[in-house]
Amino acid sequence: MMKFPGSALRLATALCASTCALTLSAAPAALAHPSEDDPATAHFLANEAIMVSAGETRILFDPLFSVSYGYPLVAPEVRAAIMAGTPPYDGVDAVFVSHVHGDHFDAEAVNAYLAAHPDVILVGPWQARLDMQAAAGWDAAFEARIHALPFIASPQDLVLAADGVADAIRVETVHIPHAGGPGRAGIQNMAHRVTLNGAATVMHLGDATPEPAIYDTHSDHFAARTTQHAFPPYWVLGEWGGETTRARLNAQAVTGIHIPINQPDWLDASGEDFFTEAGETRPIPAHSHD
Ligand SMILES: [Zn+2]
Numbered sequence: 001m002m003k004f005p006g007s008a009l010r011l012a013t014a015l016c017a018s019t020c021a022l023t024l025s026a027a028p029a030a031l032a033h034p035s036e037d038d039p040a041t042a043h044f045l046a047n048e049a050i051m052v053s054a055g056e057t058r059i060l061f062d063p064l065f066s067v068s069y070g071y072p073l074v075a076p077e078v079r080a081a082i083m084a085g086t087p088p089y090d091g092v093d094a095v096f097v098s099h100v101h102g103d104h105f106d107a108e109a110v111n112a113y114l115a116a117h118p119d120v121i122l123v124g125p126w127q128a129r130l131d132m133q134a135a136a137g138w139d140a141a142f143e144a145r146i147h148a149l150p151f152i153a154s155p156q157d158l159v160l161a162a163d164g165v166a167d168a169i170r171v172e173t174v175h176i177p178h179a180g181g182p183g184r185a186g187i188q189n190m191a192h193r194v195t196l197n198g199a200a201t202v203m204h205l206g207d208a209t210p211e212p213a214i215y216d217t218h219s220d221h222f223a224a225r226t227t228q229h230a231f232p233p234y235w236v237l238g239e240w241g242g243e244t245t246r247a248r249l250n251a252q253a254v255t256g257i258h259i260p261i262n263q264p265d266w267l268d269a270s271g272e273d274f275f276t277e278a279g280e281t282r283p284i285p286a287h288s289h290d
């Protein structure tokens with residue numbers, strides 16, 4: 001297996017760390033379960049933007065951002081379709097934000113999205129709501145639809161209704177520090193583990209650190225539920241390798257995200273799975289119930 005070059009990791013995290021720092025100052029239909037014919041699916045949009053669909057339930061991770069920092073933006077026509085709610089971006093139930101860096105989150109765009117889609121719930125760090133309140137298009141009426149997660153270490157659980165089902169979306173989120181070391185400690189990066197329709201569990205880690213100690217701290221959280229498909233940033237997958245990543249996250253499959261426009265050579269050689277092209281999908285197998 002390809003060994004991840006440490007210098008490349010430092011370069012990658014330094015790139016995001018230095019560029020991301022720039023944003024700091026800106027500061028009821030019947031439930032259709034996924035089936036073998038229609039499995040839950042992850043759809044890659046760009047950078048760390050993913051849509052996960054499972055039956056009637058659809059969620060978006062980090063879909064609305066406006067700054068590249070060397071990473072691909074969501075294509076303008078895709079962003080327009082998300083904002084307009086045209087297929088396949090119709091019927092979105094919830095939007096998840098990992099953290100407030102500009103390559104993941106645009107507060108004004110999220111405000112506009114919530115205004116245009118009055119049934120959509122937002123789940124994100126407390127810092128996201130602060131930025132939204134300060135951005136154009138804020139409406140106090142959004143408060144009722146925002147789950148702003150406090151900046152605390154312990155895992156936080158939510159149960160969200162969707163499509164007329166009271167517990168269609170189960171959320172188990174934990175703060176995992178941003179990659180880049182103590183200089184990023186002020187950023188509230190959240191790793192969301194989300195179970196759709198009780199059938200498919202996915203995990204989105206934002207810009208999580210590859211430092212193993214924090215994952216050891218939260219080993220009970222990761223052990224508490226098996227994730228069918230996790231989406232760690234590529235530097236985690238590169239540094240740990242697939243086997244260790246799956247074991248540490250208690251995930252059956254992993255696909256790396258946040259791939260730079262200038263893709264590092266080791267990606268292909270590593271043999272690991274990455275979302276590199278917008279429009280790629282991955283099927284998410286249902287839970288086995290035994
Ligand atoms: Zn970041």
Ligand SMILES: [Zn+2]
Nearest residue numbers: 016101103207
């Ligand atoms: Zn990032």
